[in-house]
Amino acid sequence: MNETRAIDRLDTQPRFTDQEAIRLNRMFRGAETEEWLRAVFEGDLVGDIALVSSFGAESAALLHLVSRIDASIPVLFLDTGKHFPETLAYRDELTDRFGLNRVDLYPDLADLEARDNTGLRWSYDPDGCCELRKVKPLEIALARFDASLTGRKAFQSSTRANLPRFEVDTADAQGRLKINPLIDWDAQRIAAYFEEHDLPRHPLIERGFASIGCSPCTRAIKPGEDPRSGRWAGWDKVECGIHKPGEEPFL
Structure with a gap:
């Protein structure tokens, strides 16, 4: 596995503007995903x-698609220390099968000792836990990249329904571009892609998990619930902080 490091940028201008995101969306309007x-x-x-992946329920589709085009692209995985064992095994399986250039990211040990020495912050402050274990490590790792690929899909929840293919990351002061290749794929298309390419499914899917994150904050969903309703159930929380629910789409 490769290691990432934050590097200082000499320029202070935003990498991308909203206008550039709009231009890219218009440039590839109507194009097939693999083509654009x-x-x-x-x-x-x-x-x-870089591609940011949780190696969750539907991650194999985007990982496989990207690896067919360029397997050298770094795949950033946030090893929070709270994942299901099944997720870690699935991560290793897909890495080997697709020949991924995976980079594991870890929370800062001093931060964990100072702010979550019991490992139970998730139980009373899930936002703080996500910040320590996901947001901050990813922020450091992405400092050397201009754009990141996500696995978000519009059908997953109402907060993702209107997202575009290209957007400027509102959480990033440097104006990094965020790209959502599968945003217009529905569940049927993803299932068909898995079938066509004989992709392995995450082992927790058969137990009713539709969206899979850290084990303390993820449950199986009930019939009729949206795929992400099993994340942070009981909390007024729909995203870990890497993605902001209020991000505006650029068409």
Whole structure:
């Protein structure tokens, strides 16, 4: 596995503006996913890019798609220390099968000792736990990249229903671009992609888990619930902080 490090940037200008995100959305309007994604990669249209993956319920589709185009693209995985054992085994299986350039990211040990020495912060402050174990490590790792790929899909929840393919990350002061290749894929298309390419499913799916994060804050969903209703159940929380629920779409 490779190791990432934060590097200082000499420029202070935003990497991307809202207008540039709008232009990219218009440029590839109506294009098939693999077609426009290949054009972005091979044309070097967005600079240095990384894929951020949780190796969750549907992650194999995007990981497989990207690996077919360019397997050298770094795949950033946040090892929070709270994942299901099944997720870690699935991560290793997909890494080997697709030949992924996986980079494991870890929370800062001094931060954990100072703010979560019992490991139970998730039980009374899930936002703080996510900040320590996900948001901060990813922020450091992404400092060397201009854009990141996500696995978000519109059908997953109402907060993701209107997201575009390309957007400027509102949580990033440097104006990093966030790209959502599967945003317009529905559950049927994802299932068909898994079938077509004989992709393995996350082992927790058969136990009713539709969206899979850290084990203390993830439950199986009930019939009729949206796929992400099993995340942070009982809390007024729909995202870990990596993605902001109020991000505005650029068409």
